[in-house]
Amino acid sequence: xxSHKLKADSVDPWWVRxxxxxxxxxxxxxxxxxxxxxxxxxxxxxxxxxYVIALTDRSARNAIMLSLIAAGISVPLNFLFGxxxxxxxxxxxxxxxSLLISxxxxxxxxxxxxxxxxxxxxxxxxxxxxxxxxxxxxQVIFAVPGVVLAxxxxxxxxxxxxxxxxxxxxxxxxxxxxISLGASGWQTFLKVTLPNIKWAILYGVLLCNARAMGEFxxxxxxxxxxxxxxxxIPLQIDALYNDYKTAAAFALASILATLGxxxxxxxxxxxQKLEQQNVQEEST
Numbered sequence: 001x002x003s004h005k006l007k008a009d010s011v012d013p014w015w016v017r018x019x020x021x022x023x024x025x026x027x028x029x030x031x032x033x034x035x036x037x038x039x040x041x042x043x044x045x046x047x048x049x050x051y052v053i054a055l056t057d058r059s060a061r062n063a064i065m066l067s068l069i070a071a072g073i074s075v076p077l078n079f080l081f082g083x084x085x086x087x088x089x090x091x092x093x094x095x096x097x098s099l100l101i102s103x104x105x106x107x108x109x110x111x112x113x114x115x116x117x118x119x120x121x122x123x124x125x126x127x128x129x130x131x132x133x134x135x136x137x138x139q140v141i142f143a144v145p146g147v148v149l150a151x152x153x154x155x156x157x158x159x160x161x162x163x164x165x166x167x168x169x170x171x172x173x174x175x176x177x178x179i180s181l182g183a184s185g186w187q188t189f190l191k192v193t194l195p196n197i198k199w200a201i202l203y204g205v206l207l208c209n210a211r212a213m214g215e216f217x218x219x220x221x222x223x224x225x226x227x228x229x230x231x232x233i234p235l236q237i238d239a240l241y242n243d244y245k246t247a248a249a250f251a252l253a254s255i256l257a258t259l260g261x262x263x264x265x266x267x268x269x270x271x272q273k274l275e276q277q278n279v280q281e282e283s284t
Contacts, residue, residue: 039257042250054251062228063236063252066144070151070219070232071212077152078208079201082159086197090167091175104160107153115153116221119146146222147230154218155211159204166200167193199273206270210263214256 123140223230240249
């Protein structure tokens, strides 16, 4: 009873609660919801015909395709890297383990512009490997490979960062129990490890895909903004807006805005799944 009374006495006055709630909601509406609504309104303000034409324009189609290619390559690779990194850092002990975990966070600490410049210095014609690659007929910078590499770099922590804390908390007892009962390594992974981390994997992949589709800074450095060739959706939006083609720019922006809304909904659902999984693990 004393604990309940203490909790009740610690509750803020009603006007404080409503003031904080109102300020939070107003802040979110003014800075997030309203701009998002403006994007959709401006995209269709001149009619659906203009909207469809803007999305079916050749440069727009190439930008959409390149974004899908970059995400389609970077997301599976980062899934494999994240799973391997999480497994290595949570199941094994080896020299440099702490350094490896810290290095995974490197893209979070470095500006995307700096990341793009790093690739230019390595793979550009005046870079360390650029001339050699050019002699073999391989162009990385100002071409699709550079866009893909930059996208991989800025997105590779997401899956690993979702899996590592979860797998550290879960430990290895269940895997050892399965192996002691005669299960192979592959069977242990499929039957024991994967079911315990599947929601975290989906959560990391979701965030990775959203960042891959929306990345601007690193890609802008390595792509040179060549329309129809190296422009992704964000770069094409910037180019159209600078050319005062606002209807086309907002039409493409609506694609990323829709992806953001879908990501937010899926993120909320996956967070609920992760919370349910944590509750079930604590209860057992």
